[in-house]
Amino acid sequence: MIPIAHIHTDFDSKFGIPRQSGLVPALEGCIIFEPEFRVADALRGLDGFSHLWLIWDFSEAHRAEWSPTVRPPRLGGNTRMGVFATRSPFRPNPIGLSCVEISRIELFSANGPVIYVRGADLMNGTPIYDIKPYLPLTDSHPEARSGFARQTASRPDLVVHFSADVERLFPPEKLETLRQVLAQDPRPQYQRDDTRIYGMNFSGKELHFSVCDGEMNVFP
Amino acid sequence: MIPIAHIHTDFDSKFGIPRQSGLVPALEGCIIFEPEFRVADALRGLDGFSHLWLIWDFSEAHRAEWSPTVRPPRLGGNTRMGVFATRSPFRPNPIGLSCVEISRIELFSANGPVIYVRGADLMNGTPIYDIKPYLPLTDSHPEARSGFARQTASRPDLVVHFSADVERLFPPEKLETLRQVLAQDPRPQYQRDDTRIYGMNFSGKELHFSVCDGEMNVFP
Helix, strand or coil, X not given: CCCCEEEECCCCCCCCCCCCCCCCCCCEEEEEECHHHCCHHHHCCHHHECEEEEEXXXXXXXXXXXXXXXXXXXXXXCCCEEHHHCCCCCCCCCEEEEEEEEEEEEEEECCEEEEEEECCCCCCCEEEEEEXXXXXXXXXXXXXXXXXXXXXXXXXCCEEEECHHHHHHCCHHHHHHHHHXXXXXXXXXXXXXXXXXXXXXXXXXXXXXXXECCEEEEEC | CCCCEEEECCCCCCCCCCCCCCCXXXXXXXXXXXXXXXXXXXXXXXXXXXXXXXXXXXXCCCCCCCCCEECCHHHCCCCCEEHHHCCCCCCCCCEEEEEEEEEEEEEEECCEEEEEEECCCCCCCEEEEEEEECCHHHHCCCCCCEHHHHHCCCCCCCEEEECHHHHHHCCHHHHHHHHHHHHXXXXXXXXXXXXXXXXXXXXXXXXXEEEECCEEEXXX
16 A cells, blocks of 8 residues: 555644535645656546545554544544444554545646545645545435434534634635634534633644634634 | 455355445345454444445455556446546555445354445455445535446346256345346446356356346356
Protein backbone atom coordinates (compact mmCIF):
# COMPACT_ATOMS: atom_id res chain seq x y z
CA MET A 1 0.00 0.00 0.00
CA ILE A 2 1.52 3.27 -1.15
CA PRO A 3 -0.08 6.74 -1.18
CA ILE A 4 -1.21 7.63 -4.71
CA ALA A 5 -2.12 11.21 -3.73
CA HIS A 6 -2.56 13.64 -0.85
CA ILE A 7 -5.59 15.79 -0.13
CA HIS A 8 -5.30 19.46 0.77
CA THR A 9 -7.99 20.83 3.06
CA ASP A 10 -8.62 23.72 5.46
CA PHE A 11 -7.71 21.65 8.53
CA ASP A 12 -4.10 21.52 9.69
CA SER A 13 -5.17 19.78 12.88
CA LYS A 14 -7.94 17.36 13.81
CA PHE A 15 -10.03 19.82 15.81
CA GLY A 16 -12.95 21.10 13.77
CA ILE A 17 -13.02 18.42 11.10
CA PRO A 18 -16.64 17.35 10.52
CA ARG A 19 -17.36 13.95 12.02
CA GLN A 20 -18.32 12.42 8.70
CA SER A 21 -17.92 13.26 5.04
CA GLY A 22 -20.65 15.34 3.42
CA LEU A 23 -21.82 17.04 6.64
CA VAL A 24 -20.40 20.39 5.45
CA PRO A 25 -20.77 20.26 1.66
CA ALA A 26 -19.13 23.70 1.20
CA LEU A 27 -15.75 22.39 2.43
CA GLU A 28 -13.55 22.07 -0.63
CA GLY A 29 -10.52 19.80 -0.78
CA CYS A 30 -8.02 19.34 -3.55
CA ILE A 31 -6.49 15.97 -4.43
CA ILE A 32 -2.95 16.18 -5.81
CA PHE A 33 -1.38 12.98 -7.09
CA GLU A 34 2.10 11.76 -6.31
CA PRO A 35 4.48 12.34 -9.26
CA GLU A 36 4.32 8.67 -10.31
CA PHE A 37 0.50 8.87 -10.63
CA ARG A 38 0.22 12.20 -12.46
CA VAL A 39 -1.37 10.67 -15.55
CA ALA A 40 -4.48 12.39 -16.94
CA ASP A 41 -5.58 9.12 -18.59
CA ALA A 42 -6.06 7.51 -15.18
CA LEU A 43 -9.07 9.86 -14.69
CA ARG A 44 -10.67 9.25 -18.10
CA GLY A 45 -14.44 8.97 -17.66
CA LEU A 46 -14.46 10.28 -14.09
CA ASP A 47 -16.27 13.45 -15.23
CA GLY A 48 -19.41 11.33 -15.73
CA PHE A 49 -19.67 10.70 -11.99
CA SER A 50 -20.88 13.12 -9.33
CA HIS A 51 -19.42 11.39 -6.24
CA LEU A 52 -16.22 9.58 -5.30
CA TRP A 53 -15.01 7.23 -2.64
CA LEU A 54 -11.72 8.07 -1.00
CA ILE A 55 -9.87 5.30 0.81
CA TRP A 56 -7.22 6.89 2.96
CA ASP A 57 -4.76 6.58 5.77
CA PHE A 58 -5.78 7.72 9.27
CA SER A 59 -2.21 8.95 9.43
CA GLU A 60 -2.69 10.63 12.83
CA ALA A 61 -4.20 7.53 14.43
CA HIS A 62 -1.50 4.90 14.03
CA ARG A 63 -1.18 2.80 17.18
CA ALA A 64 0.90 -0.25 17.96
CA GLU A 65 -2.00 -2.02 19.69
CA TRP A 66 -5.67 -2.30 18.77
CA SER A 67 -8.60 -2.03 21.15
CA PRO A 68 -11.80 -4.06 20.58
CA THR A 69 -13.94 -1.16 21.80
CA VAL A 70 -13.87 2.61 21.31
CA ARG A 71 -15.86 5.47 22.82
CA PRO A 72 -17.68 7.34 20.04
CA PRO A 73 -17.67 11.11 20.75
CA ARG A 74 -21.31 11.31 19.63
CA LEU A 75 -22.35 9.01 22.46
CA GLY A 76 -20.84 11.32 25.03
CA GLY A 77 -17.47 9.63 25.27
CA ASN A 78 -18.46 7.21 28.03
CA THR A 79 -20.24 4.42 26.16
CA ARG A 80 -17.99 1.78 24.60
CA MET A 81 -18.92 0.31 21.21
CA GLY A 82 -17.20 -2.38 19.16
CA VAL A 83 -14.61 -0.84 16.89
CA PHE A 84 -16.20 -2.54 13.84
CA ALA A 85 -19.54 -0.93 14.71
CA THR A 86 -17.96 2.54 14.44
CA ARG A 87 -16.04 4.66 11.95
CA SER A 88 -13.43 5.49 14.62
CA PRO A 89 -9.87 6.10 13.36
CA PHE A 90 -8.48 3.75 15.99
CA ARG A 91 -8.93 0.40 14.23
CA PRO A 92 -6.71 -2.59 13.47
CA ASN A 93 -5.94 -1.21 10.00
CA PRO A 94 -6.23 2.59 10.21
CA ILE A 95 -8.07 3.02 6.90
CA GLY A 96 -10.60 5.81 6.35
CA LEU A 97 -13.53 5.74 3.93
CA SER A 98 -15.20 8.94 2.78
CA CYS A 99 -17.76 9.81 0.15
CA VAL A 100 -17.14 13.22 -1.43
CA GLU A 101 -18.73 15.15 -4.27
CA ILE A 102 -16.67 16.01 -7.32
CA SER A 103 -16.52 19.78 -7.67
CA ARG A 104 -14.29 19.95 -10.76
CA ILE A 105 -11.42 18.10 -12.38
CA GLU A 106 -8.38 19.87 -13.82
CA LEU A 107 -6.53 17.40 -16.03
CA PHE A 108 -3.45 19.48 -16.87
CA SER A 109 -2.37 21.67 -13.96
CA ALA A 110 1.21 22.44 -12.93
CA ASN A 111 0.81 19.52 -10.48
CA GLY A 112 -0.67 17.14 -13.03
CA PRO A 113 -4.32 16.13 -12.82
CA VAL A 114 -6.12 17.58 -9.80
CA ILE A 115 -9.55 16.63 -8.43
CA TYR A 116 -11.44 19.26 -6.41
CA VAL A 117 -13.97 17.69 -4.07
CA ARG A 118 -16.66 18.93 -1.67
CA GLY A 119 -17.56 17.61 1.75
CA ALA A 120 -14.22 16.06 2.71
CA ASP A 121 -13.72 15.21 6.40
CA LEU A 122 -9.94 14.78 6.04
CA MET A 123 -7.00 16.59 7.56
CA ASN A 124 -4.72 18.63 5.33
CA GLY A 125 -2.04 16.39 3.84
CA THR A 126 -3.84 13.06 4.41
CA PRO A 127 -2.42 10.29 2.20
CA ILE A 128 -4.95 8.75 -0.22
CA TYR A 129 -4.65 5.06 -1.12
CA ASP A 130 -7.46 4.74 -3.62
CA ILE A 131 -10.13 6.69 -5.50
CA LYS A 132 -13.22 4.88 -6.77
CA PRO A 133 -16.36 6.11 -8.51
CA TYR A 134 -19.56 6.10 -6.44
CA LEU A 135 -22.12 3.72 -7.96
CA PRO A 136 -25.62 4.42 -6.62
CA LEU A 137 -26.85 1.02 -7.87
CA THR A 138 -24.68 -0.79 -5.35
CA ASP A 139 -23.55 1.90 -2.89
CA SER A 140 -26.77 3.75 -2.11
CA HIS A 141 -29.04 2.22 0.53
CA PRO A 142 -31.24 5.01 1.91
CA GLU A 143 -33.28 2.41 3.80
CA ALA A 144 -30.29 1.05 5.74
CA ARG A 145 -30.58 0.96 9.53
CA SER A 146 -27.79 2.82 11.28
CA GLY A 147 -28.08 1.71 14.89
CA PHE A 148 -26.83 4.07 17.55
CA ALA A 149 -25.42 6.48 14.94
CA ARG A 150 -28.91 7.65 13.99
CA GLN A 151 -29.95 8.72 17.45
CA THR A 152 -27.52 11.59 17.54
CA ALA A 153 -27.75 13.04 14.04
CA SER A 154 -30.28 15.79 14.66
CA ARG A 155 -28.74 18.19 17.17
CA PRO A 156 -29.71 21.81 16.40
CA ASP A 157 -26.96 23.93 14.84
CA LEU A 158 -25.21 26.65 16.81
CA VAL A 159 -25.69 30.32 15.84
CA VAL A 160 -22.22 31.62 14.92
CA HIS A 161 -21.10 35.23 15.37
CA PHE A 162 -17.79 36.38 13.87
CA SER A 163 -15.86 39.35 15.25
CA ALA A 164 -14.98 42.04 12.69
CA ASP A 165 -11.35 40.87 12.84
CA VAL A 166 -12.35 37.34 11.88
CA GLU A 167 -14.49 38.64 9.02
CA ARG A 168 -11.40 40.39 7.63
CA LEU A 169 -9.33 37.17 7.75
CA PHE A 170 -11.29 35.27 5.09
CA PRO A 171 -13.01 35.91 1.78
CA PRO A 172 -16.84 35.68 1.99
CA GLU A 173 -17.22 32.08 0.69
CA LYS A 174 -14.53 30.80 3.05
CA LEU A 175 -16.25 32.60 5.93
CA GLU A 176 -19.53 30.90 5.05
CA THR A 177 -17.79 27.52 4.98
CA LEU A 178 -16.26 28.24 8.39
CA ARG A 179 -19.73 29.16 9.68
CA GLN A 180 -21.07 25.77 8.60
CA VAL A 181 -18.12 23.99 10.21
CA LEU A 182 -18.55 25.81 13.52
CA ALA A 183 -22.36 25.56 13.55
CA GLN A 184 -21.93 21.78 13.99
CA ASP A 185 -20.06 22.46 17.24
CA PRO A 186 -16.56 21.05 16.87
CA ARG A 187 -16.18 20.45 20.61
CA PRO A 188 -16.15 16.79 21.66
CA GLN A 189 -19.51 16.04 23.27
CA TYR A 190 -17.87 15.19 26.58
CA GLN A 191 -15.85 18.41 26.71
CA ARG A 192 -18.50 21.06 26.21
CA ASP A 193 -17.61 23.69 28.72
CA ASP A 194 -19.46 26.97 28.21
CA THR A 195 -16.96 28.81 30.42
CA ARG A 196 -13.94 27.84 28.32
CA ILE A 197 -12.25 29.40 25.31
CA TYR A 198 -11.32 26.92 22.58
CA GLY A 199 -8.62 27.36 19.96
CA MET A 200 -8.59 25.93 16.47
CA ASN A 201 -6.94 26.29 13.11
CA PHE A 202 -8.86 26.85 9.88
CA SER A 203 -7.39 27.46 6.47
CA GLY A 204 -4.01 28.36 7.98
CA LYS A 205 -5.38 30.88 10.54
CA GLU A 206 -5.56 30.56 14.32
CA LEU A 207 -9.04 31.19 15.76
CA HIS A 208 -10.68 31.12 19.17
CA PHE A 209 -14.29 30.71 20.21
CA SER A 210 -16.58 30.37 23.16
CA VAL A 211 -20.11 28.99 23.30
CA CYS A 212 -23.04 30.02 25.48
CA ASP A 213 -26.68 28.96 25.23
CA GLY A 214 -26.38 27.74 21.64
CA GLU A 215 -24.54 30.85 20.42
CA MET A 216 -20.87 30.85 19.45
CA ASN A 217 -18.59 33.90 19.41
CA VAL A 218 -15.51 33.64 17.20
CA PHE A 219 -12.44 35.88 17.45
CA PRO A 220 -8.79 35.71 16.31
CA MET B 1 -2.09 -3.58 6.67
CA ILE B 2 -2.86 -7.07 7.95
CA PRO B 3 -5.92 -9.23 7.25
CA ILE B 4 -8.31 -9.13 10.19
CA ALA B 5 -10.58 -11.81 8.70
CA HIS B 6 -11.34 -13.91 5.64
CA ILE B 7 -14.68 -14.27 3.90
CA HIS B 8 -16.05 -17.64 2.84
CA THR B 9 -18.26 -17.64 -0.25
CA ASP B 10 -19.55 -20.01 -2.94
CA PHE B 11 -16.87 -18.95 -5.45
CA ASP B 12 -13.55 -20.74 -5.49
CA SER B 13 -12.58 -18.98 -8.72
CA LYS B 14 -13.34 -15.58 -10.21
CA PHE B 15 -15.71 -16.81 -12.91
CA GLY B 16 -19.33 -16.23 -11.92
CA ILE B 17 -18.78 -13.68 -9.17
CA PRO B 18 -21.36 -10.87 -9.58
CA ARG B 19 -19.75 -7.72 -10.96
CA GLN B 20 -20.74 -5.64 -7.95
CA SER B 21 -21.90 -6.26 -4.41
CA GLY B 22 -25.64 -6.51 -3.83
CA LEU B 23 -26.52 -7.67 -7.37
CA VAL B 24 -27.40 -11.15 -6.08
CA PRO B 25 -28.75 -10.56 -2.57
CA ALA B 26 -29.29 -14.29 -1.94
CA LEU B 27 -25.53 -14.98 -2.03
CA GLU B 28 -24.47 -15.58 1.55
CA GLY B 29 -20.91 -15.13 2.76
CA CYS B 30 -19.44 -15.81 6.17
CA ILE B 31 -16.74 -13.62 7.73
CA ILE B 32 -14.39 -15.48 10.05
CA PHE B 33 -11.87 -13.45 11.99
CA GLU B 34 -8.19 -14.21 12.35
CA PRO B 35 -7.39 -15.68 15.80
CA GLU B 36 -5.97 -12.35 17.05
CA PHE B 37 -9.26 -10.56 16.23
CA ARG B 38 -11.70 -13.14 17.64
CA VAL B 39 -13.12 -10.79 20.25
CA ALA B 40 -16.92 -10.56 20.52
CA ASP B 41 -16.61 -7.07 22.05
CA ALA B 42 -15.22 -5.71 18.77
CA LEU B 43 -18.71 -6.21 17.24
CA ARG B 44 -20.67 -4.63 20.10
CA GLY B 45 -23.46 -2.50 18.59
CA LEU B 46 -23.12 -3.91 15.08
CA ASP B 47 -26.52 -5.62 15.39
CA GLY B 48 -28.14 -2.17 15.14
CA PHE B 49 -26.94 -1.81 11.54
CA SER B 50 -28.39 -3.47 8.45
CA HIS B 51 -25.44 -2.98 6.07
CA LEU B 52 -21.65 -3.13 6.25
CA TRP B 53 -18.68 -1.94 4.25
CA LEU B 54 -15.97 -4.47 3.60
CA ILE B 55 -12.53 -3.19 2.62
CA TRP B 56 -10.58 -6.08 1.21
CA ASP B 57 -7.60 -7.29 -0.74
CA PHE B 58 -8.01 -8.02 -4.46
CA SER B 59 -5.69 -10.92 -3.68
CA GLU B 60 -5.94 -12.39 -7.20
CA ALA B 61 -5.14 -9.09 -8.91
CA HIS B 62 -1.71 -8.19 -7.53
CA ARG B 63 0.52 -6.81 -10.27
CA ALA B 64 3.99 -5.31 -10.16
CA GLU B 65 3.04 -2.45 -12.52
CA TRP B 66 -0.07 -0.26 -12.68
CA SER B 67 -1.88 0.79 -15.83
CA PRO B 68 -3.61 4.21 -16.04
CA THR B 69 -6.47 2.71 -18.06
CA VAL B 70 -8.47 -0.50 -17.89
CA ARG B 71 -11.11 -2.08 -20.15
CA PRO B 72 -14.33 -2.56 -18.15
CA PRO B 73 -16.02 -5.84 -19.13
CA ARG B 74 -19.39 -4.09 -19.12
CA LEU B 75 -18.25 -1.81 -21.96
CA GLY B 76 -17.47 -4.80 -24.14
CA GLY B 77 -13.79 -5.06 -23.26
CA ASN B 78 -12.58 -2.68 -26.00
CA THR B 79 -13.16 0.77 -24.50
CA ARG B 80 -10.45 2.02 -22.14
CA MET B 81 -11.43 4.04 -19.06
CA GLY B 82 -9.26 5.65 -16.40
CA VAL B 83 -8.59 3.20 -13.60
CA PHE B 84 -9.90 5.70 -11.00
CA ALA B 85 -13.20 5.94 -12.94
CA THR B 86 -13.74 2.18 -12.50
CA ARG B 87 -13.98 -0.41 -9.75
CA SER B 88 -11.52 -2.66 -11.61
CA PRO B 89 -9.31 -4.89 -9.43
CA PHE B 90 -6.21 -3.80 -11.35
CA ARG B 91 -5.40 -0.55 -9.52
CA PRO B 92 -2.29 0.94 -7.91
CA ASN B 93 -3.37 -0.36 -4.49
CA PRO B 94 -5.48 -3.49 -5.07
CA ILE B 95 -8.16 -2.64 -2.49
CA GLY B 96 -11.77 -3.68 -2.93
CA LEU B 97 -14.83 -1.96 -1.46
CA SER B 98 -18.14 -3.75 -1.11
CA CYS B 99 -21.43 -2.99 0.59
CA VAL B 100 -23.11 -6.08 1.99
CA GLU B 101 -26.20 -6.70 4.09
CA ILE B 102 -25.87 -8.26 7.53
CA SER B 103 -27.76 -11.53 7.60
CA ARG B 104 -26.91 -12.54 11.17
CA ILE B 105 -24.13 -12.30 13.71
CA GLU B 106 -22.98 -15.23 15.82
CA LEU B 107 -20.88 -13.88 18.66
CA PHE B 108 -19.67 -17.14 20.18
CA SER B 109 -19.05 -19.81 17.54
CA ALA B 110 -16.25 -22.38 17.55
CA ASN B 111 -14.37 -19.87 15.32
CA GLY B 112 -15.10 -16.89 17.52
CA PRO B 113 -17.49 -14.16 16.34
CA VAL B 114 -18.81 -14.74 12.81
CA ILE B 115 -20.72 -12.31 10.59
CA TYR B 116 -23.01 -13.76 7.92
CA VAL B 117 -23.58 -11.33 5.07
CA ARG B 118 -25.69 -11.23 1.90
CA GLY B 119 -24.78 -9.90 -1.53
CA ALA B 120 -21.00 -10.35 -1.36
CA ASP B 121 -19.08 -10.17 -4.65
CA LEU B 122 -15.91 -11.69 -3.16
CA MET B 123 -14.01 -14.86 -3.91
CA ASN B 124 -13.82 -17.60 -1.28
CA GLY B 125 -10.94 -16.90 1.09
CA THR B 126 -10.56 -13.19 0.30
CA PRO B 127 -8.64 -11.36 3.05
CA ILE B 128 -10.61 -8.56 4.74
CA TYR B 129 -8.76 -5.47 5.98
CA ASP B 130 -11.60 -3.56 7.58
CA ILE B 131 -15.29 -3.73 8.44
CA LYS B 132 -17.24 -0.51 8.91
CA PRO B 133 -20.92 0.17 9.55
CA TYR B 134 -22.91 1.65 6.64
CA LEU B 135 -24.21 5.10 7.55
CA PRO B 136 -27.03 6.17 5.20
CA LEU B 137 -26.65 9.81 6.32
CA THR B 138 -23.24 10.08 4.69
CA ASP B 139 -22.98 6.99 2.46
CA SER B 140 -26.31 6.97 0.64
CA HIS B 141 -26.61 9.22 -2.43
CA PRO B 142 -29.42 7.84 -4.61
CA GLU B 143 -29.19 10.96 -6.80
CA ALA B 144 -25.49 10.43 -7.66
CA ARG B 145 -24.62 10.35 -11.36
CA SER B 146 -22.77 7.19 -12.37
CA GLY B 147 -21.39 8.00 -15.80
CA PHE B 148 -20.82 5.11 -18.16
CA ALA B 149 -21.64 2.55 -15.46
CA ARG B 150 -25.34 3.39 -15.64
CA GLN B 151 -25.76 2.70 -19.34
CA THR B 152 -25.23 -1.02 -18.97
CA ALA B 153 -27.16 -1.86 -15.82
CA SER B 154 -30.45 -3.00 -17.34
CA ARG B 155 -29.69 -6.03 -19.48
CA PRO B 156 -32.52 -8.61 -19.31
CA ASP B 157 -31.82 -11.69 -17.22
CA LEU B 158 -31.22 -15.08 -18.81
CA VAL B 159 -33.74 -17.89 -18.31
CA VAL B 160 -31.85 -20.69 -16.51
CA HIS B 161 -32.65 -24.41 -16.91
CA PHE B 162 -30.98 -26.95 -14.59
CA SER B 163 -30.51 -30.56 -15.57
CA ALA B 164 -31.91 -33.12 -13.11
CA ASP B 165 -28.33 -33.97 -12.10
CA VAL B 166 -27.64 -30.36 -11.20
CA GLU B 167 -30.85 -30.15 -9.20
CA ARG B 168 -29.63 -33.09 -7.12
CA LEU B 169 -26.29 -31.39 -6.40
CA PHE B 170 -27.67 -28.55 -4.25
CA PRO B 171 -30.36 -27.93 -1.65
CA PRO B 172 -33.28 -25.81 -2.95
CA GLU B 173 -32.14 -22.42 -1.55
CA LYS B 174 -28.64 -22.91 -2.91
CA LEU B 175 -30.10 -23.82 -6.29
CA GLU B 176 -32.17 -20.61 -6.27
CA THR B 177 -29.04 -18.58 -5.45
CA LEU B 178 -27.19 -20.27 -8.30
CA ARG B 179 -30.09 -19.42 -10.61
CA GLN B 180 -29.78 -15.72 -9.70
CA VAL B 181 -26.00 -15.82 -10.25
CA LEU B 182 -26.32 -17.45 -13.67
CA ALA B 183 -29.28 -15.30 -14.78
CA GLN B 184 -26.88 -12.33 -14.80
CA ASP B 185 -24.78 -14.12 -17.41
CA PRO B 186 -21.32 -14.65 -15.91
CA ARG B 187 -19.62 -14.66 -19.34
CA PRO B 188 -17.45 -11.61 -20.02
CA GLN B 189 -19.33 -9.36 -22.47
CA TYR B 190 -16.60 -9.79 -25.10
CA GLN B 191 -16.58 -13.60 -24.88
CA ARG B 192 -20.22 -14.47 -25.39
CA ASP B 193 -20.10 -17.41 -27.73
CA ASP B 194 -23.42 -19.23 -28.03
CA THR B 195 -21.68 -22.27 -29.57
CA ARG B 196 -19.35 -22.79 -26.62
CA ILE B 197 -19.63 -24.73 -23.36
CA TYR B 198 -18.42 -22.86 -20.29
CA GLY B 199 -17.19 -24.34 -17.05
CA MET B 200 -17.46 -22.85 -13.60
CA ASN B 201 -17.25 -23.70 -9.94
CA PHE B 202 -20.05 -22.95 -7.48
CA SER B 203 -20.15 -23.93 -3.82
CA GLY B 204 -17.43 -26.53 -4.36
CA LYS B 205 -19.10 -28.22 -7.40
CA GLU B 206 -17.97 -28.18 -11.03
CA LEU B 207 -20.69 -27.08 -13.45
CA HIS B 208 -21.01 -26.48 -17.18
CA PHE B 209 -23.43 -24.39 -19.19
CA SER B 210 -24.27 -23.20 -22.66
CA VAL B 211 -26.39 -20.24 -23.70
CA CYS B 212 -28.64 -19.83 -26.71
CA ASP B 213 -31.17 -17.05 -27.44
CA GLY B 214 -31.31 -15.83 -23.85
CA GLU B 215 -31.75 -19.33 -22.39
CA MET B 216 -29.06 -21.13 -20.40
CA ASN B 217 -28.77 -24.89 -19.91
CA VAL B 218 -26.77 -26.02 -16.89
CA PHE B 219 -25.35 -29.53 -16.41
CA PRO B 220 -22.63 -31.14 -14.26
